[in-house]
Amino acid sequence: MPRRIELEVLATIDRGDTISELATKLDHSESYLSRGVGDLVEKGLVYTERDGRRKRVVPSDSRAVELYQDFVRQHSHIDFPELLTGKALQVLYFLDEPRTVAEIAEQSDNYRNTVNRVLKRFRDRGLVGVDDGRYDFNADFDRLHKFARQFTHHLHRQRLEAVASKGTILWENYDEFLAQTETEIDANGFHETGLSRFAAFDLQFLLTDHRYYVYSDEPDTLSPAELCCHTLLVDDSSRYRSYCLLLLSHVNVDEDDIRTQATKYDLEDEIIALLRYLETHGDVTDDRLPEWDEFQKLAAEYEIET
Structure with missing residues (x-):
């Protein structure tokens, strides 16, 4: 998540500002400002252009940058860079409807x-108000x-x-996402999922050219409940439901776990x-x-008792 210096740059930057100009505007040293800009470049939120010996910083066309800068302009009296640090964005992410503190804490794992x-x-x-223990946005702050x-x-x-x-x-949610790719991914945090992982439970299916990965900081051992949910997110057709039924019949699935996963994935x-x-x-x-x-008949083909 963004540090305060990154939010300050995004709130202040005009197209074509130099590092020196931004440092002056924000009253930071050029070296500190440069590190913040470097982090924003890495995140794809700004990019830099050479202008002779100077380096100009340009905001990207990301919708997130557009929304943030528009909001800062309309509410210039609010110090958003200070307000949105720490766990703030995570709480905002889950405030999609009036919610209690307990609900947000459970969903955001805080x-x-x-x-x-x-x-x-x-x-x-x-920015928010509370009614009967549920927090909700005031006015247009739901943006x-x-x-x-x-x-x-x-x-x-x-x-x-x-x-x-x-x-x-x-x-996707705040810190995880499920992706379809055409190539193999071998990188930290990416765990292969979907039908290909059913082989770990002696269930072999004809696979498509697509690969499926879940990105998560959690260990790469996916439970049958998670595999089932990921498969339904990939394809909720009758055929894929039958594959999930085979898995659920074949392994010992913790019912609490599968219900927890179903809630997480809105399934x-x-x-x-x-x-x-x-x-x-x-x-x-x-x-x-x-x-x-x-x-x-399908279960018999895979030697699964029903």
Whole structure:
């Protein structure tokens, strides 16, 4: 997430400012300012151009930069570089609707005290209000949530493009994303997922040319529940649901884990339907699930008991 100096540069920069001019505007040394600009270049939020012996700094066309600069111009009395440091963007990311401190803490994986401190800063400046224990934005400050989402998406795109020239983000949250690529990725944080990983459970399927990776700081051992959710995010068709049913029938899946993962990926209805299907031996009404006798034949092909 951005440091204060980076947010100060983004808030201040006019197209074509030099390092020296920015240092003067922000009252920082040129060396300190240069390091901040370097970090922004690495994130793809600004780029530099040579003008003789001078280096000019130009904001990128990222939607996140546009939203941030527009907001700073409209609310120049608010010190956004100070306000949006630390865990602020993470809290904003999950404030997509009125939420309690406990809800934000759970979704963002933070302590309640941390979320409370951030929300107090926002409330003291009139950005949010609270009603019946739920925090929500005042006036047009809900655009801060859009900025947090765009900023996070931009960083995810940068991270993906650094290791795969052609890639598509299929799902994302604050610190994770699921991507489809045409090439193999061998980089820290990227863990292969989807049907190819079913082989670890002795389930071999005909694969497409695409590869699927989840980016996460978590260990690279993906649970069957996670694999199932990732597969449904890739393709929610009847065929892929049948593959997930095979996996759920074949391995011991912790029901609490799969329900937790379903909530994380917003797949509660889909996962409940799969679990209900197996519990009732197909006694559900869902066009995207096979008839029970068809599934039994498929399971027999893979030597799986149903």
